[in-house]
Amino acid sequence: EVYLVESGGGLVQSGGSLRLSCTASGFTFRNYWMGWVRQAPGKGLEWVANMNQDGSERHYADSVKGRFAISRDNAGDSVYLQMNGLRAEDTAMYYCARSKGLEYWGQGTLVTVS
Amino acid sequence: DVVLTQSPLSLSVTLGQPASISCRSSQGLVYRDGNTYLNWFQQRPGQSPRRLIYAVSRRDSGVPDRFSGSGSGTDFTLRISRVEAEDVGVYYCMQDTHWPPWTFGQGTKVEIK
Numbered sequence: 001e002v003y004l005v006e007s008g009g010g011l012v013q014s015g016g017s018l019r020l021s022c023t024a025s026g027f028t029f030r031n032y033w034m035g036w037v038r039q040a041p042g043k044g045l046e047w048v049a050n051m052n053q054d055g056s057e058r059h060y061a062d063s064v065k066g067r068f069a070i071s072r073d074n075a076g077d078s079v080y081l082q083m084n085g086l087r088a089e090d091t092a093m094y095y096c097a098r099s100k101g102l103e104y105w106g107q108g109t110l111v112t113v114s
Numbered sequence: 115d116v117v118l119t120q121s122p123l124s125l126s127v128t129l130g131q132p133a134s135i136s137c138r139s140s141q142g143l144v145y146r147d148g149n150t151y152l153n154w155f156q157q158r159p160g161q162s163p164r165r166l167i168y169a170v171s172r173r174d175s176g177v178p179d180r181f182s183g184s185g186s187g188t189d190f191t192l193r194i195s196r197v198e199a200e201d202v203g204v205y206y207c208m209q210d211t212h213w214p215p216w217t218f219g220q221g222t223k224v225e226i227k
Contacts, residue, residue, distance in 0.1 A: 044204075044218060044220055047215055047218070059215070060214070061214075100210045100213070100216070101153055101210055102210075104165075
């Protein structure tokens with residue numbers, strides 16, 4: 001069974017940084033695109049970033065470009081989201097998801113920017 | 115960027131009755147490989163989203179057959195043949211044909227009447 005477990009969320013001041021992690025199990029991690037999607041409180045889903053299997057392609061939403069960076073460790077079955085220059089509008093639940101079609105999701109990690 | 119417009123944004127349905135959600139795209143969603151990458155997700159209250167339908171009409175594993183997807187070009191529909199209590203939540207369409215960015219519809223809230 002596929003599992004995606006996010007961690008690293010928390011409360012941070014405006015302008016601060018956080019690094020989110022997502023550890024995968026139940027599938028061959030290195031074979032899949034991985035990405036992040038967020039959901040502000042009471043709002044809809046917003047794609048944030050994703051990357052291909054070897055990291056040669058990385059894509060970002062305009063709202064986070066230049067501030068967030070996605071990376072992965074195929075040996076450790078993990079994908080990361082480094083978030084710098086955090087703003088109040090980045091407050092959201094952040095979900096890790098597998099593949100471009102977002103077929104599996106984690107439970108999310110909450111980021112609150114004060 | 116592709117804009118997906120869902121309607122209605124809210125739906126109140128009697129148990130056992132059908133429900134239908136529309137998703138209209140600002141441009142056609144046929145990819146160069148001939149496939150149409152339009153997906154549907156369900157988000158139950160307090161839970162993570164779960165994909166129900168991919169490539170317009172293909173059900174994900176474990177998804178009840180009362181859920182079906184249809185459409186082509188720019189117009190797509192998610193149908194629930196007989197709504198059950200566990201179907202309460204918000205439903206989103208999403209396209210991964212023209213990326214980046216990957217885009218979602220606004221969401222449709224389904225509740226029981």
